[in-house]
Amino acid sequence: MSPNATAEREAAVARLRAAGLKVTESRLAVLDTFSPGEHLDADDVYTRVAVVLPTTSRQAVYGVLGALAEVDLLRKIEPAGSPALYETRVGDNHHHLVCTGCSTVIDVGCVVGEAACLTPSETHGFRIATAEVTFWGLCPDCSANAEPSRAGLS
Ligand SMILES: [Zn+2]
Numbered sequence: 655m656s657p658n659a660t661a662e663r664e665a666a667v668a669r670l671r672a673a674g675l676k677v678t679e680s681r682l683a684v685l686d687t688f689s690p691g692e693h694l695d696a697d698d699v700y701t702r703v704a705v706v707l708p709t710t711s712r713q714a715v716y717g718v719l720g721a722l723a724e725v726d727l728l729r730k731i732e733p734a735g736s737p738a739l740y741e742t743r744v745g746d747n748h749h750h751l752v753c754t755g756c757s758t759v760i761d762v763g764c765v766v767g768e769a770a771c772l773t774p775s776e777t778h779g780f781r782i783a784t785a786e787v788t789f790w791g792l793c794p795d796c797s798a799n800a801e802p803s804r805a806g807l808s
């Protein structure tokens with residue numbers, strides 16, 4: 655194991671302990687599978703974890719995802735029409751750009767300042783804690799691919 659991987663593993667162990675979770679191979683493997691900025695659905699995570707932990711089951715991975723999301727080590731987002739996605743960037747109330755063409759998901763920072771960074775026009779007496787915004791559109795690749803057909807229509 656490279657020194658970097660060792661340091662990452664130690665950081666993951668510390669995060670699990672700080673969250674009050676028992677440190678298990680499957681929890682470490684799930685945390686380890688995410689690269690910064692990635693948004694993965696449960697099947698993606700299972701496929702990757704199964705490579706390093708062949709004895710794991712889909713059910714076990716789903717259970718780990720639920721447990722990690724519950725203690726805020728993972729954030730779960732649920733864009734309309736897509737399976738729930740998990741990511742390791744937590745606690746900053748960031749938002750998402752979602753491509754309607756290829757389902758690519760990209761993080762965007764808070765619209766203004768910190769959570770909750772948006773004020774609804776009417777709060778109905780709620781004390782707002784977070785805001786969750788999904789911006790839908792076409793990513794640059796899908797826009798480029800859409801150009802010829804659009805040109806053909808005009
Ligand atoms: Zn796209």
Ligand SMILES: [Zn+2]
Nearest residue numbers: 741743750761
């Ligand atoms: Zn995100």
